[in-house]
Amino acid sequence: MNSVTQIIVHFFLLSLAFGTQFFGPVVSTRLTGVGFYKLGTSIVLASLVLALGVDSFMAGGLSQFELLAYGILIVTNAVGYAFHRDAKGPWMWGLYVTQVLTFSGLTFSVFSLDPLWIIFFFVSMALFGISNYAMILGHYYLVVPKLSEEPLIYAIYIFWVVMFLKIASSVAVALSLGAPYLQEGSVLGDGYLFNWLFISMRYLWGFVAPLILSFFTFRLCRLRSIQSATGVLYIVEFFVIVGELISIYLMAKYRLPL
Secondary structure (H helix, E strand, O other), X not given: OOOHHHHHHHHHHHHHHHHHHHOXXXXXXXXXXXXXXXXXXXXXXXXXXXXXXXXXXXXXXXXXXXXXXXXXXXXXXXXXXXXXXXXXXXXXXXHHHHHHHHHHHHHHHHOOOXXXXXXXXXXXXXXXXXXXXXXXXXXXXXXXXXXXXXHHHHHHHHHHHHHHHHHHHHHHHHHHOOHHHHOOOOOOOOOHHHHHHHHHHHHHHHHHHHHHHHXXXXXXXXXXXXXXXXXHHHHHHHHHHHHHHHHHHHHHHHOOOX
């Protein structure tokens, strides 16, 4: 049986890799240059290799399909890193579609077609992905200072959409599956007091703080203060990671997809 720590680490690495890959086309490489694509691809490759290592030591090991999927993803990302140019040509779009489909297939296999885990993963993956993507995009304005602020603002819009989807699904779970854990005297989960502590931190750190900070980021982008906006995005990313790690812990241990 896999430990909670193994599940959390593997989930985080796989969702970070998939999310960063998925949101790659948000800004055209014609605007950023190929360097930004290579930065994102480096994060994807590093996360994939680490996820593969963790997956190899988990109960049951790697299935042949999962090993093939990891291989396709690592090879296609390495090829893209080596041969991508400033303009994304048709065969690079072909690589991107292949990567997204392979990541999706890998997700279904890893979570054994469990619909609760799969839905939870895709929403968390989107949140990890867009927050990480916005952070590295903001950082890249130091390399391309003439880049318009519009791509970063567009990323923030996507972040808000994903965040509200995550909040809606989390509140629905809290009102249904989570209610017994919060009743006074409950011995479910980690106990009444610790349940409140974990869930409160999940909402305050994982939802409230990133939303407030993302609004400040949006205002700073409108003022064309990109370096300040990027500094705030680092904090947004920190709170998103903390909030999602708590959420993954609750899901891995108690099947509470908050």
